[in-house]
Amino acid sequence: MRSFPFSIVASLFTIAFLFVVNWLTTPTELWAIYPALFLLLWPLNVLFKFSDGHKWYALIVSILLITVLLAINLVQTPDYYWILYAWLPLLYWPLVVFAGRRAAEVTFSVLASLVFILYYIGLNIYFQTGFPWFIFPTFVILWWPLSVTFARRPMLFSVFGALLVTIFFWNVNALTSPDVIWAVYPIFAVLWWPLAIYFFVYRRTV
Template sequence: MQRGYVPFSIIASLFTILFLFVVNWLTTPSEIWAIYPALFLLFWPLNALFKFQDGHKWYSLIASILLILVLLTINLIQTPDYLWILYAWLPLLYWPLIMFAGKRAASPNFAVIASIVFVVYYVGLNLYFEPGFPWLIFPAFVILWWPLSVTFAKRPMLFSMFGTLLVAIFFWNVNTLTTPDVIWAVYPIFAVLWWPLSIYFFVYKRTA
């Protein structure tokens, strides 16, 4: 069954891709829309091939590159004047990076270094494309949870405290940058303060 499934997925995908391009050519030859579903259809034989060969690491790399090519194609065809692909390609490469790193990806040093690279890259994009607004705080807020969780995963109290601090800093900055006349950040900050309080009273205080 495994030997027959891989060639079947390849032939079926190629047949479907050919059908889509024929329909594209017959209906709207001026707009090449068939390339988008065609690129995504390639994931089927790739998944089948690497699944049976236990090549999850290489599948993650090839799949990430294929996704980047899909987004790059869409970018160059639809909005060639603005290269938004620069915002998307690095997060997609983190998937194969973690797969190839293996157990090292769970180490605090790896998480910190990878997060620093991520944040520094988006700082550069922010300064180059849109220096008027520091939107980098949004992807930085998301990626910083990685080293935070890896470092303090076995220390729930410290994790809750540093997590609360990160959330408070994030919402306060968003409040200050977007609507400084309305102080709304106190509401999510107040809500997240219950996190370390609950850890203290229902975990540490109970066992004390």
């Protein structure tokens, strides 16, 4: 535990030095806040490592990141609240940590993913109706319930995973460049996934 006081003093000393350099060189641009954020993670990591408080560490760090991003948003681009896109994924970290084993349950993963998807659909409708960009975070978050549901069934996981990738690339192709059918290349590549599972896992045991 002796390293905790050292980490505090060293972090604060370095942060103070960075802010002085920031003020002397470029006082109109507050860049010191970025390395200061990561330096604060050092004593927090040391503290919660010894206290076995990984849950509170996840919560405090996520809140700290959200607070810093909010401050940057309000200072640099107050006319556009891009923090609305970033805060929810950061909160999902402590949510999963506090949920523990329940995060590996199908019901929990489906409900948490549904909230995530509906939130970004709402942002898409409210801010940018011209392009359905919500399909990108939706594609990412859907792997959570998919992996939880079929984690012990590799054949079904590969089939539904390949189907998800196919639907995603097909929609991106149709939305961005319908005149050029390029989606067939990643779709062709991902189809080897269930094919390999079938011949090298299931077919071998027959």
